[in-house]
Every structure is written in C-alpha cells, then in structure tokens.
Amino acid sequence: MTTSTSTRLTMPPCPHVPRPYTGPARSEVLATRRQYANPAIFTIYKEPLMLVEGHLQWLFDETGKRYLDLLAGIVTVSCGHAHPKVTKRVQEQAATLAHATTIYLHPLMGEFAKRLAARMPPGLDVTYFVNSGSEANDLAIMMARLYTGNSDVIALRNGYHGGSPTAMALTSHHTWKFPTQVNSGIHHALCPDPYRSKFTGTPEQIATQSAEDIRELIKFSTPGRIAAFLTEPFQGVGGVTHGAPNYLREAYAIAREHGGLCIADEVQSGFGRTGAHYWGFQNWGVVPDIVTMAKGIGNGLPLAAVTTRRDIAEKLTQRIHFNTYGGNPVSMAAGLAVLEVIDEEQLQENAHIVGGRFKAGLQKLATRHRLIGDVRGMGLMLGVELVRDLQTKEPAKEETLAVMEHARELGVLIGKGGLYGNVLRIKPPLCITAADVDFALEVLDRALAEVAP
Ligand SMILES: Cc1ncc(COP(=O)(O)O)c(C=O)c1O
Numbered sequence: 001m002t003t004s005t006s007t008r009l010t011m012p013p014c015p016h017v018p019r020p021y022t023g024p025a026r027s028e029v030l031a032t033r034r035q036y037a038n039p040a041i042f043t044i045y046k047e048p049l050m051l052v053e054g055h056l057q058w059l060f061d062e063t064g065k066r067y068l069d070l071l072a073g074i075v076t077v078s079c080g081h082a083h084p085k086v087t088k089r090v091q092e093q094a095a096t097l098a099h100a101t102t103i104y105l106h107p108l109m110g111e112f113a114k115r116l117a118a119r120m121p122p123g124l125d126v127t128y129f130v131n132s133g134s135e136a137n138d139l140a141i142m143m144a145r146l147y148t149g150n151s152d153v154i155a156l157r158n159g160y161h162g163g164s165p166t167a168m169a170l171t172s173h174h175t176w177k178f179p180t181q182v183n184s185g186i187h188h189a190l191c192p193d194p195y196r197s198k199f200t201g202t203p204e205q206i207a208t209q210s211a212e213d214i215r216e217l218i219k220f221s222t223p224g225r226i227a228a229f230l231t232e233p234f235q236g237v238g239g240v241t242h243g244a245p246n247y248l249r250e251a252y253a254i255a256r257e258h259g260g261l262c263i264a265d266e267v268q269s270g271f272g273r274t275g276a277h278y279w280g281f282q283n284w285g286v287v288p289d290i291v292t293m294a295k296g297i298g299n300g301l302p303l304a305a306v307t308t309r310r311d312i313a314e315k316l317t318q319r320i321h322f323n324t325y326g327g328n329p330v331s332m333a334a335g336l337a338v339l340e341v342i343d344e345e346q347l348q349e350n351a352h353i354v355g356g357r358f359k360a361g362l363q364k365l366a367t368r369h370r371l372i373g374d375v376r377g378m379g380l381m382l383g384v385e386l387v388r389d390l391q392t393k394e395p396a397k398e399e400t401l402a403v404m405e406h407a408r409e410l411g412v413l414i415g416k417g418g419l420y421g422n423v424l425r426i427k428p429p430l431c432i433t434a435a436d437v438d439f440a441l442e443v444l445d446r447a448l449a450e451v452a453p
Contacts, residue, residue, distance in 0.1 A: 009442050011411050012435040014066060016055035021062040026050045044416065045408055054081025057432045059413065067408070068436055070428045071415035075236060075268045075381075078296035079341040080429040086299045086337040093333035100329055102322070108332035115339050116307055119278055121287045126313040128306045129326040133267040133294030134162025136304040137230070140290045141166050143308060144228035144261040146315040151185045152222035154214055154229045154255065158191040158419060160237030161230070161265055170230060173237070173419050187221045189214045189251075191235070192243025195374045195385065196393065207247035214254045228263050228290075229255030233280030236268035239418030240376055240383025240425060248284035261312065264288035267304075268381065271296040271338070272348030272430060275355045275379025283378060299338050303331040347430035348379075354437050355379035358426065361441040369448040371396055371403075382426040384444075385418065395420035399451050406447035412440050 024032075030048055043049070051067075053060040057080055059067045069081070079086055093108075100106045109129065117125035130136050145151055153170070155161065161170035168177055169186040192210035194203040199210065218226055229251060235241040252262045269280025270293050277283050279291070289312060294304035302325070325331070342348060359375060362384055366372040373387035386396040386403065400422045407414050415425035424444075428436075 009410055009439065009446065011066065011068065012433065012439055014055065014058045016058065018053040018055075018060040018064055018066075021052050021064070023052065023062070026062055045405060049408065049413075056080030056083065057429045057436060066411065068412045068428075068432075068440060070426050070440060071413055072296075072427055072429045073300055074295070074415065075273070075425075075427040076295040076298075077300050077429045078271050078273070079299045079338055079345070079347065080431045081300075083299060083337075083341060085341050086334055089333040089337040090301065090330055093330045096329075098328075098330050099325075101324060102327050106327070106329050106332075108329050108336065109327040112332045112335050112339075115336065116305065119339070120291065120307055123309050124287075124289075124291060124307050126308055126310050128313070128316075128321075128323075129328075129331070130304045130306065130323055131302045131325050131331075132162065132164075132304050133265070133292065134164035134167035135323075136267070136292035136294055136306050137161045137170060137263075137265060138164050138166040139306050140263050140292050140308075141170070141228060141230065143290060143306070143312055143315060144263065146318070147261060147312045148225070148227045148259055150223075150225045150227040150259055152218075152226045153186045154189050154217060154226055154260070155186060156191050156231045156235070157188045158193065158235055158238040158241055159188075159232055159265075160235070161232075161267075175419070176237075185222075185227075187217050189217050191238070191241060192247040192251075193235070193238075193241035194244065195241070195376070203244035204246050207244040208250055210243060211247060211250035211254055214251055215258075218254075218258050222258075224258065226255065226258050226260035228261045230263040230265060232265045232267070232269060233284060234269045234274065234377060234381055236381070236425070236427070237417050239385060239423030240381055241418075242376070245284055248281065248286045252286050252288075261289040262286070263290040263292065265292050267292060267294040268296075268427070272342050272351055273379055273381050273427065274377075275348060275352030278348060280381075297338060298331055298334045299341075301331050301334040303328075303335055305335075342430070345431065350432075351379040351430045354432055354434055355382065357434055358382060358437045358441070361437065362426075362444075365441065365445055365448065369445075369452065371399055371448055371452045377426075380426070380428055380430055380432070383417065384424040384426070386422050386424065395422035397422045400424060402451045403444070403447045406450050407443050410443045410446060412443045414444075
C-alpha cells in the first residue's frame with residue numbers, strides 16, 4: 001500500500017456501532033463456500049470482502065471496519081441497509097404469518113398492488129408478484145406473446161435482463177450467456193448509447209438511427225409483426241448506458257407500428273433512483289404497456305413484480321397461473337414499507353439532489369483524470385467509463401479493478417459494469433447524504449490518481 005492510500009480520508013460520521021462479530025473466521029467462510037457452494041458465484045475484490053452488518057448507507061466487515069456502500073447490494077437496497085421501518089414490518093409479519101399463498105386471501109397483496117398502481121401512469125394498474133427480476137421479465141414476455149399472438153421480441157444490445165431461460169435470451173452480453181441458451185425469437189437492436197455507437201452525429205441523431213435499426217431488424221428477422229420491445233430505460237449492468245431523450249419515444253413508436261407491446265425493465269431504474277422521476281421511463285416521456293420491477297422494490301427481500309393493463313393481464317387467465325411465493329406476506333410487508341419510506345424520507349428528491357452533486361463532482365474529476373472517458377446517468381444511477389485512451393476508447397479493465405481496490409481500502413465500495421468491465425457503477429442506497437458524496441468523490445480522486453498518476 002502506498003503512502004497516499006494509507007492516509008485515510010475522513011469518513012462522514014455514523015451513529016451505528018456494529019455488534020462484535022462472533023461467527024466463523026473469514027478464511028473459514030471462504031473455504032466452506034469454495035468447497036460446498038455453487039462454484040460459479042464470484043467475489044469482486046482480490047481479497048474477498050466479508051460483510052456482516054449494515055446500517056443504511058453503511059456496511060461493516062467482521063473486523064468492524066466501516067464502508068460507504070455505493071452499490072447497494074447491486075442496486076437492491078433502496079431505502080438503506082437494515083432500515084428500521086422495513087425491518088420492523090418484516091419482523092412483525094414474519095412473526096404473525098410468514099406464508100399463505102394466493103389460494104387464500106391476505107390483506108397485504110391487494111393493498112400493495114393498489115399502492116403500486118397509484119404510482120404508475122393511468123391504466124397500468126394490475127400487478128403480478130414474483131420473486132426475481134428474471135421471473136418478472138419471463139412473465140412479461142409470455143404476456144406480450146399471449147396478448148399479441150406474435151412471438152418475436154426485440155431487446156437492446158448491451159442490456160441485462162436476468163439469468164432464467166427467457167431473461168438470458170433477452171440479455172445481450174456474451175459474458176452472461178451460457179451455450180445452453182436457445183435464443184428463441186429474441187433479436188437485439190443496436191444500443192443508442194452515443195459513447196460507443198457506430199453511428200455518428202449528435203446524440204439525438206444517433207438515437208434516431210438506433211431506433212431505425214429496430215425497423216430493419218423487424219423487416220429482416222421477423223415475420224413483420226412483433227410481440228414486444230423490451231428495454232431498460234437506463235442499462236444497469238451494461239454500465240448505465242442510455243440514448244438521447246428522443247430514443248425511447250421513437251423506438252416505442254416503431255415497435256407499436258409493428259404490433260409490439262413496449263416493456264420497461266425497471267429492475268434497476270425504478271423507485272425514485274433516477275431522481276427526477278419515480279420510474280426511469282418517465283425521464284424519456286414514454287408510457288410502456290408492461291413494467292417489470294425487482295431489486296429496490298423489496299430493499300433486499302426477494303420480491304419482484306409485473307404491472308400492466310387489465311386487458312393484457314387477463315390473457316393469463318386462459319390457463320392456471322400460480323407462483324408459490326408470489327404475494328408472500330413478508331415480502332408484501334417489505335414492499336409496502338419501502339413505498340412509505342421512499343415517500344416519508346423524500347428519497348426520490350434526495351436522489352435528484354445528491355445525485356446531481358455526485359454527477360457534477362464526477363464531471364469535474366473527468367477534467368483532471370485521463371482515465372475517465374465518460375460520465376453518464378441520472379440521480380443515483382451513475383456510470384463512469386474508464387478508458388486507456390480518450391481517442392481510441394480502449395477499455396481500461398484492469399485499471400477499473402485497481403480503482404475499486406483502492407476505493408475499498410479507503411472505505412468505499414463501488415460496482416463495476418459494462419461489457420468490458422470498465423465502468424464504475426455508482427448506485428448507492430437512496431439515503432446517502434451530500435457529505436457522503438463529497439467523501440466518495442475525494443476517495444475516487446485519490447484512487448484514480450493512484451492508478452493513473
Ligand atoms: C435490469 C435488470 N433486469 C433483470 C435483472 C434480473 O434480476 P434477478 O437477478 O432478480 O433475476 C437484473 C439483475 O441484475 C437487472 O439488472
């Protein structure tokens with residue numbers, strides 16, 4: 001460790017004192033996991049980090065060392081780790097009735113669906129509950145196919161939609177696709193992100209040309225009619241990429257011209273994360289036909305949902321549709337508490353304000369650090385693309401890992417994304433403060449200077 005990384009920057013204070021850790025040693029946890037758990041799961045640091053306690057935007061390892069969490073458990077912890085209100089509701093519900101299934105009535109499921117409807121554009125008012133984002137996307141595609149009678153689906157290159165069979169087919173990164181995947185009727189249109197687009201012109205012109213690619217794809221790869229166009233309003237795993245504001249409007253119009261329903265995957269961008277709006281799609285002035293949600297909806301509990309119009313939802317009534325844990329009372333209690341906390345603590349507004357501060361700070365860093373090729377995103381969904389050369393845009397993959405290692409050393413956990421693994425992903429719990437942002441910027445400044453002086 002060099003002198004400058006070892007000089008600690010001052011972390012904003014945190015009133016929470018973690019309990020002394022009394023569990024097995026980190027080495028034992030690692031060895032047990034390596035021997036008995038799924039060998040495909042990965043850890044991101046050279047020395048795997050063990051986390052044993054959390055408090056809002058803070059995480060603690062087994063030694064009691066505190067970290068500012070800028071990834072929120074992969075964009076999942078919307079309100080904050082162990083948020084007192086969410087925790088209390090979950091504990092109360094678990095102690096009262098942890099499981100019921102939808103074959104019986106329970107008050108929380110309808111109530112949660114009603115409160116989600118109140119946050120959606122008019123007409124999007126029927127919700128199916130599932131357990132993961134992958135399941136939500138699978139279900140959304142099945143609904144679109146049933147509703148339209150068409151089977152072809154257009155998704156976007158550089159998108160990530162999950163690991164279940166249909167979701168993996170929707171995903172457009174070779175790194176996440178197993179060779180077992182049969183890409184049945186799913187086609188990937190060009191990504192409108194201007195930073196790496198093959199098209200030239202202004203971001204708006206690139207967006208229009210990218211939207212036109214959907215028309216080409218429909219013409220050449222489908223019978224001319226499609227079931228759906230599914231995209232993330234902001235590509236999360238892809239490195240917070242998105243098109244100019246005209247992209248989704250033009251893309252939705254082309255998809256609809258060809259009979260397709262428009263599906264917004266809000267798994268990462270929903271629930272106020274982008275600041276200006278509650279849902280990511282609202283930033284682009286479009287109204288989807290189906291919205292899929294997961295992650296932030298449950299603040300860490302396995303909860304996901306598909307919201308759509310009644311005429312679309314009713315297509316599922318032609319067969320028995322059942323999901324054992326969909327609508328689980330504990331998950332419903334968590335989801336209801338999340339909606340309340342976002343409102344009560346004005347987390348969307350906070351994402352807008354502190355996210356704006358963060359982005360401005362990152363843009364300032366970009367003027368001083370030659371590694372930073374692009375700063376993008378909105379609210380608390382930000383990406384910083386690192387490149388070796390600003391002209392060639394050669395991805396700075398090893399440097400990205402090195403920046404993350406230095407930041408960890410200094411007490412900040414950051415995510416990584418992008419097809420080349422060269423994008424720093426900043427998506428903290430929505431409760432971070434301006435002081436946290438300033439601290440994180442100082443840490444990044446230091447880490448970037450260490451990696452590329
Ligand atoms: C945009 C998006 N959609 C879907 C998924 C899949 O969600 P899950 O991992 O809960 O299946 C993810 C997960 O990262 C995601 O980021």
